[in-house]
Amino acid sequence: MILLLALATSMWAGRVSAQAPETEGQTPTSTVVAPGGKSQTEERMQQHRFWDKKNAWLFAGVGAARTFDYFSTLNLRRRGDQEILVTNDLVDNHAAFAVVEAAGTGVSIGASYLFHHYGHHKLERWTSIVHFGLTTSGAVRNYCLKTVHPRSTP
Numbered sequence: 034m035i036l037l038l039a040l041a042t043s044m045w046a047g048r049v050s051a052q053a054p055e056t057e058g059q060t061p062t063s064t065v066v067a068p069g070g071k072s073q074t075e076e077r078m079q080q081h082r083f084w085d086k087k088n089a090w091l092f093a094g095v096g097a098a099r100t101f102d103y104f105s106t107l108n109l110r111r112r113g114d115q116e117i118l119v120t121n122d123l124v125d126n127h128a129a130f131a132v133v134e135a136a137g138t139g140v141s142i143g144a145s146y147l148f149h150h151y152g153h154h155k156l157e158r159w160t161s162i163v164h165f166g167l168t169t170s171g172a173v174r175n176y177c178l179k180t181v182h183p184r185s186t187p
């Protein structure tokens with residue numbers, strides 16, 4: 034878990050420092066046919082700013098899904114179930130758990146940035162989409178788990 038946090042912060046730092054010279058790389062449609070591969074040039078053609086509207090929405094979605102997961106897990110704990118991915122101690126320490134959820138979002142954005150940086154713009158988007166999907170379904174699953182202490186019916 035410490036490793037995850039360290040990774041998140043280092044990626045975050047990398048993103049901030051690497052953001053400055055980015056606008057320079059935006060060359061408008063100069064049709065240079067690189068001898069490399071077709072898909073490579075295609076991806077290069079659709080250069081965009083990292084913090085464009087689409088990514089902003091995707092990251093917001095990931096953050097929202099993480100928040101949803103946070104509350105669903107706390108809900109799960111209140112009902113007496115066990116969290117399987119992290120220890121109960123961590124979840125019960127709400128502040129620390131919130132940091133972990135935030136770090137998850139940070140790692141996701143960091144991974145997206147790396148893909149963006151190396152020209153893999155589809156993977157960049159999919160990182161957020163898959164993360165959003167997995168986190169949301171996990172949170173829904175938390176709510177769907179059977180309550181350990183069911184309300185006694187009279």
Ligand SMILES: [Zn+2]
Nearest residue numbers: 081149154157
């Ligand atoms: Zn990109």
